[in-house]
Amino acid sequence: MDTHIADDKLAELHVEELVVQANDRSVERYEIDPEAEKKLLRKLDLRVVPALWFLYMLAFLDRTNIGNAKIQGLTKDLKMTGNDYNIALMIFFPSYIVFEVPSNILIKRLAPSTWLSLIMFLWGVITICQGLVQTKTQLYIMRFLLGIFESGFFPGCMYLISMYYKRYENQWRFNIFFSGSILAGSFSGLLAYAIAHMDGVAGYAGWRWIFILEGLVTAIVAIAAKWFIVDWPETATFLTNEEKRLLIARLSADVADAKMNRLDKPAVKRIFSDWKMYLGTLMYLGIVNTGYATSFFTPTILTELGYKAEKAQVRSIPIFIVAAVVCMATAWCSDRLRHRYAFAITGICIATIGYVVLLCQHSVSINGRYAAIFLIVSGGYMCQPITLGWINNTMGGHYKRSVASAFQVGFGNIGGIIASNIFITNQAPLYKTGYGVSLALIWVTALSCTGLLVGLMVENRKRERGDRDWRLETSEADNLGDDHPHFRFTY
Secondary structure (H helix, E strand, C coil), X not given: CCCCCCHHHHCCCCHHHHHHHHHCCCCCCCCCCHHHHHHHHHHHHHHCHHHHHHHHHHHHHHHHHHHHHHHCCHXXXXXXXXXXXXXXXXXXXXXXXXXXHHHHHHHCCCCHHHHHHHHHHHHHHHHHHHCCCCCHHHHHHHHHHHHHHHCCHHHHHHHHHHCCCCHHHXXXXXXHHHHHHHHHHHHHHHXXXXXXXXXXXXXXXXXXXXXXXXXXXXXXXXXXXCCCCCCCHHHCCCCCHHHHHHHHHHHHHHHCCCCCCCCCHHHHHHHHCCHHHHHHHHHHHHHHHHHHHHHHXXXXXXXXXCCCHHHHHHHHHHHHHHHXXXXXXXXXXXXXXXXXXXXXXXXXXXXHHHHHHHHCHHHCCHHHHHHHHXXXXXXXXXXXXXXXXXXXXXXXXXXXXXXXXHHHHHXXXXXXXXXXXXXXXXXXXXXXXXXXHHXXXXXXXXXXXXXXXXXXXXXXXXXXXXXXXXXXXXXXXXXXXXXXXXXXXXC
């Protein structure tokens, strides 16, 4: 049971280097004890994901609570007319997109607990400031800054989770983490309903208290987060040296020879010439539009259906709870069946039914339109995390996985810019542009998923025939990532 990696060297090496050592032929193979492996997984499940889940829920609350603030009087008090509200939503995304990749490269060189808690504290402060703005211009500035500080959190958490689990363990854990954003939609309505009753306290309107109190909670939690966010496996204080060896052995067996531990020029070229990364970004762009549209506009849509502000906040709660259950059930089945594509397409079909109902809403009852929102949100959140986990599974090597995750999330969030601008105020309550564009975009995701499926199947067959073995004769043979001929893609 000796890997020849001394205890005093474990803390000096990054996990990629440990995996390299574990894969090296000069290293005695680590014999994995199934019982010890189960115990390790239970320990990881208690320490890695729950903390990140809670923090991501706060992040999404701070990103989307503007939708709740709107129906409590934000636009009226700031004298926002026409598309001013859409601009406030949209301006978040340019800074969010631009800073994703740099942040995910930076987190690799820092302790995740330091980096993630720092940016969380900063966006908590910005959220508080949103409740203090006096003009729409000041709100635009705060939204732009919010995008900068939130940009590194989601891809950083994705990367961190992937460092602890094998590929067919990832989707379930990732969906648990991702469900924080779904439940944020539910808690956002509940909190907004409660906070709205503070209207007039200390001279502040109810919508201001939504930002102030939720931002204050985020900032306080961020300070404590430094001590409960896990760091990289090799420096994780909650793992013993024996558990670290077992973890490295498991990851080694999963990635085989698909390593990318040098970020040199050939590696950079290999990363940015990978068609999967761009197709994955298109997949995410199409479905994330639905995610943001439902988060930003569900309270507004419910008020347009005839519910008053407080009732609209409350009626948004069950929508997101049902979506969270569907999201988790999908992840469990996806990992058990070791399949991604069919689940993504099923979610798209469910959301399609909801969009069609709302496009024909003039002949549909209020209850029918309310049910359609359930279908859209549940179908969207059934598909969205699958697109993220699937691309993560197809990337071999931690440098490539880090860059690809940030690239997909960052540029895929162009879908958020689209969502911010398609629900046009003067089209209320029908919002034909909003529903029509969103429907078209989820089928962009469907086509992209199908393209990825076909491409991966073709590539796996080529590798089975030995058509890629020539790569082993090149000078880059030890740094190929998922281009290594022995790597097989999941779908």
